[in-house]
Amino acid sequence: MNAADQQQRILDAVDRRFDAQLKTTMEFSSIPSTRGAEGPCQDMIGDLLRERGYEIDDWHIDTAYLKDLRGFGPIEHDFSRARTVVGTYRPQRESGRSLILQGHCDVVPTGPLDMWDTPPFTPTIKDGWMYGRGAGDMKSGTIAALYALDALRAAGLKPTARIHFQSVIEEESTGAGALSTIQRGYRADCCLIPEPTNHRLVRSQVGVIWFRIKVRGRPVHVFEAGEGANAIKAAYHLIQEIEQLEKEWNRRAASDRHFKAVDHPINFNPGIIKGGDWASSVPAWCDVDCRIAILPEWDIKQHQTEILNCVTTASRKHPFLANNPPQVEWSGFLSEGYELTGADEPERVLRSSHKTAFGSDMKELVFTALTDTRFYGLNAGIPSLCFGANAQALHGFNERVEIESLRKTTKAIALFVAEWCGVESV
Ligand SMILES: [Zn+2]
Structure with missing residues (x-):
């Protein structure tokens, strides 16, 4: 044959x-x-x-x-x-x-x-x-x-x-x-x-990092802290700050030999949000499950640190989060x-x-x-x-x-x- x-x-x-x-x-x-x-x-x-x-x-x-x-x-x-x-x-x-x-x-x-x-x-x-x-x-x-x-x-x-x-x-x-x-x-x-x-x-x-931001507070502080004291609103503040990190990573991606040809290769996605217990109670908790991409040869640990630093810096300038620092958990992919x-x-x-x-x-x-x-x-x-x-x-x-x-x-x-x-x- x-x-x-x-x-x-x-x-x-x-x-x-x-x-x-x-x-x-x-x-x-x-x-x-x-x-x-x-x-x-x-x-x-x-x-x-x-x-x-x-x-x-x-x-x-x-x-x-x-x-x-x-x-x-x-x-x-x-x-x-x-x-x-x-x-x-x-x-x-x-x-x-x-x-x-x-x-x-x-x-x-x-x-x-x-x-x-x-x-x-x-x-x-x-x-x-x-x-x-x-x-x-x-x-x-x-x-x-x-x-x-x-x-x-x-x-x-x-x-x-x-x-x-x-x-x-x-x-x-x-x-x-x-x-x-x-x-x-x-x-x-x-x-x-x-x-x-x-x-x-x-x-x-791309590689992918999954993380969960956990915002926690006590309602008693919530009332005292006024407008910034809502855990769900505080989580939105963090999401917006991580969008700035996403922008920065996309700027870096412009020098990658393959991904420079792709428009916006790094996508940050807050994919699950859970929080609060009652429509008339100021929420004391909010969890956000997130996904963000990294490029080949980008170090996982270094980018985890950048995520932590971004959350820490964002929290310091927020009235509620400054007193109730959120936690970050790694919740899945840590992929190159x-x-x-x-x-x-x-x-x-x-x-x-x-x-x-x-x-x-x-x-x-x-x-x-x-x-x-x-x-x-x-x-x-x-x-x-x-x-x-x-x-x-x-x-x-x-x-x-x-x-x-x-x-x-x-x-x-x-x-x-x-x-x-x-x-x-x-
Ligand atoms: Zn598949």
Whole structure:
């Protein structure tokens, strides 16, 4: 079989199984796997891998083994049932280059259900798109990787290198799932994570810091202090001061070799606010959960210190906060940014696979969100590619993935695995 025939057989095999792939994607996306509730997704992935003959490693994550590793972020919720599932394929004789394929199965909360056109956990196909929470980010990507491997088999081929198929959790809050695969000892010559990137290769991505500002006071002081004595209003003061820090960090970002091309790459988001107990009582407490980005090579500790200094300085000039200094807690991500470098060969293979699948050259993406690639790249020196389908409204209402884009992405992944790992006839 010559190379062109082999490619055509792989492409045809993806097409033949694509309806089944969509069905599996919908089943996977119907599981409401928000943080702490990923178990049924991990069960399903375990079953899918087992029935395909992969060697299964399914373990409970013990944070005691993770907490001193690079990139660990504090976990505040019940983690006793947290698991990672890895399916490993081993060739009889290893001659190619090994690969990690990874996807996260956690999804973010839906928000108000009445804002969705169709229920978020009832995946629906309409006008060429599949709608549902997680359909885009990134359950369709994980299942695409699985069916890409299936396509090789259906084309009468088997990879000649080791492949670890990893299903992880916590991508949306700390990355502890990906970190657990590093801790467990999984390594390969390359990693590919099919997050929805609209067919672009992520060249550089931000890091993220999560923190919580806790404003506390006693109502007795509140009355004495007058207008500045309301914990909720005081929290607004802090939010506005952190927006100044955000501006300063965006000024710095203008000298980054990739992010200088992006307008406003550093985004500060007060994402959750809670406070007060009664409409007619001056609130004595307010908690604000925040997210802010940093760029690759920016030191985490230094930027944590800048956040603390910003809050301290802002508090000193505020009548209530000056007497009731707020606390700052680290509440999740303490993640560095990651720039893809030293990956010429995997990039070449992905470019060529993309060209065959899409008929066009692959573009690059400078990404103002993070992905798990950082752990493989920074902690283990594994060149880590992030590339996937076209999805919209990630973390929003009516999240969706484009069906034809998903088909071509699956083809690109299958061709990539075939060339990267090498294949031989079954
Ligand atoms: Zn994602």
